[in-house]
Amino acid sequence: MQRTALYEAHLKAGGRMVPFAGWEMPVQYAGILQEVQAVRQRWGMFDVSHMARAYFRGADARAFLSRLVPSDMGKVAPMTGQYTVLTNERGGVVDDIIFYERTPDEYLVVFNAANRQKDLDWFHRRLGAWGLHVHIDDQTEQTVMLAVQGPEATARLEPLLGAPLGETPRFGATVVEWRGVRLFAARTGYTGEDGFELIAPAEVGVALWDALLTAGATPCGLGARDVLRVEAGLHLYGHELTDDTNPIEAGLGWLVSERTDYIGAAPILQAKQQGVARKLMGVRLQERGVPREGYPVLIDGAPVATLTSGVYSPTLEQGIGMAYLPSAYAKAGTPCAVEIRGKPVPAVVSTRRFLKGG
Known part of the structure; x- marks a missing residue:
């Protein structure tokens, strides 16, 4: 069972630890009800370091990604993110992901903890078959990821990080200097509220957590995260999405472009045009x-x-x-x-x- 760099911090904060996708993670602290209310009314923070994080680097990084997902790649720009799905030959969902363009030759891809090895294998198999020049750098263990969410999240984060985060658009990203290290801050989340997901070197994870705690963020666990995402109508892989789920029946037709050059395009476009059962x-x-x-x-x-x-x-x-x-x-x-x-x-x-x- 793996532990994030914040394991001891969770115990110190009263977190009740449970196994989840091969990791020991906090399911709750003060209680799920209080944690949900904190995020809906004020602000809360989640350790989501179990989520997989990999960089795609190289001249073919964009072309590689475009063959894996049905999204309109023309809408992708530097320091912006996009929610999408990896699809298989049958038009099913291998995983749902968010990718961020750092530069046209570098993308950060965030995917589900339970699918980490499955997705990495999927990437490497396709890379080998297509002969593209891309280096995949899995940084999950070397970094932490904190989701800071709620109506007060941005206003509270700005003085803490010393950055005008309010200027960052939804699904936009920025790099912030904090205590001598660079943090990647993306205006994304899994709660239906405003907020940021912060990715930092693992060695500053506890310091970042403690700074947020001192500033008044409520620590929240997986239990509250699940309630919040269901309230927001958001998918969870293994529940609303599987290898046999077509994105159209899942209500994800909005992310499917008219492109035909990605894996599974034919059955997905057929479902989009003809309807689903x-x-x-x-x-x-x-x-x-x-x-x-x-x-x-x-x-x-x-x-x-x-x-x-x-x-x-x-x-x-x-x-x-x-x-x-x-x-x-x-x-x-x-x-x-x-x-x-x-x-x-x-x-x-x-x-x-x-x-x-x-």
Whole structure:
């Protein structure tokens, strides 16, 4: 089991450690409810150093990346990031990633901890087959990554880091000098709130964590992170996305360009043009209950899907989840039920924009 450079800092802050994707990570500190509220109302911080981080460097870096993802590469510019997916020959999702262009010859790619070796193998196999000039430098162990999120996050970070972070656009990135080292700061996150993800050399990880703690950031664990991302309708690999999930049915058609030169383009573009048999939708309980992954979703008493994720939302004060529903039922407002411990609990189909009224 691996540990991030902040393991001892988590114990000191009262973190309850659990195994996650081969790492010992904090699931909570003061409590999931308090941590969710801190991020929604003020600001909180997460150690996300378990996420994989690799640099693609070389003259063919951009061309290599463009053959792996369906995104419009024409929209990529220096010091900007893009959320996208790696796709396989069947049009399924190998992983969801964010990549940042540092220069036209250097990209930082952030991918899921559980898929780290799978993705690295995927990259190297394709690189060998295509004969492109790219060096892949996995920097996961050499760096830490902290997500600082919440409506106050940017204003609190600016004096701490001594940088005008408010000028950085959403999905933009900048490099900040802090205590003699360079931090990579990207205006991205996994909570539905404003904030930054900071990547720093591992040796300053604890100092950065302590500085944030002293400035008033609430330490938050994986439990709160999951609730926040479900409230925001965001995908988690292994739940809403798998090797068999087409990005179109996952509601990710917005990131699929008209290009045909990437892996899996034909089945993905076919799905985009002809439609799909199922769609990822939100589900809101109308009565008390906590929906969980794997619980059946019923329409007219018959099971039509299972929840891919489910949580109690303290922000909305109701149970919410996501499920792939047959397209005929994938309309906001459709009455349904979620079977919880053998009992149907009334619910309604919604968009995944839970916080926007869905």
